Amino acid sequence: MAEISRTIREIRKRLAENQATFAKRMGVTQSTVSKWESGTQSPDTQSLLNLSEISGIEIGDLLEDDDHDFRRSDFGITVTISGSVQAGEWVEAVEWDSFQHFQVQIPTPKEWPDLDIQGFLVRGNSMNNIYPDGSVVFAVPVIKNRIRPGPGDRVIVERRDNRQLFEVTLKELGLDSEGELVLWPRSNDPRHQTPVRVGSKQPDDIEEVRITGVVVASFVLDRAARYLK
Template identity: 35%
Template structure:
């Protein structure tokens, strides 16, 4: 029997419910008076397998089946690994359908969301943008939040199959416009930016030839600003 594995499972479940050892034991004691307030602490200290009736009471508090904890204890099931999270700021919105003025909200309107940590991008600054429109709805339905890293922080260009936030200089003003597209890099160096849409109106890609986007002043007229590394959909809805 592996009490260590059982305790690892219990720790994940306690963290998910925001309970301390003692508080969980007090709740379990209301179900089974035989559960002591130091039930979990004693398991940690002594390494002894718990009585099944006490474990069943704790399982009820943790909202899992007693059998699932017994399976971990007996080595029939691996314990859950804890998920490490962090908070990022949602700073604005971006149009997925067509070029539109890039919108970054005033700082007072930014808000935080909790997302999993990704070891592939450890230490890199990330932020969120709300996707508007349906040209990328196969991947990001309207209202999705994409988590992005600026290329200046990432230190590389997007690769084929990745998704990016693309910015161009407006043809009618001094502002910049942005969109979200899937990236395809050809052997020639040409970059093709594809929509991923159920809407047939969005089927034409944006083609960027090598050197085509260079600006006389040294700033390109079209450039990839950020890589999309994750997405989040608050309160998913369906239409009938």
């Protein structure tokens, strides 16, 4: 939000207007302009259209350097899909290269707070009972937002092995017969039926297992999508 805040301030100063005068031009209150410029509130879609018309700057350019992974509008938020989740796929980097990133807009309740939301493309069959291959899941980082996932939550999991390679996967958090936390695949594929343990009980080649995000929304193709092939 820092970049759009600076841009709004620069547009106002270029017009040689104080916040009160600029607010009248924009059709909002001075308090709203103050919040935009301080970065505590983002302009809605209509305000962005007005800013674009006043400044001659395209909306995409107004938002291009915004430092959030998502952008809020009246219609929801725009989230960057920056990586994939796939059981058994070990890679050198958790995220894709930046040129592979793409953005999607998802409808969200207006009362949702401004949390960073990460998007992941689902690959493989380890969670295909819920998220078939090609689905997209949207997750909130747990450490940054002080979230403690519980049983039943679907979570993003990173495993690091002794080669310093990473597996980023999607699992459902649950409890085993001893009450210990485990990460369950939800799959009809016989290769994906064994849970991943959380904590110190790891295979010798696994150095770390950590939950990095909790899924808050998803995009899943309906079975009728087969008619489009």
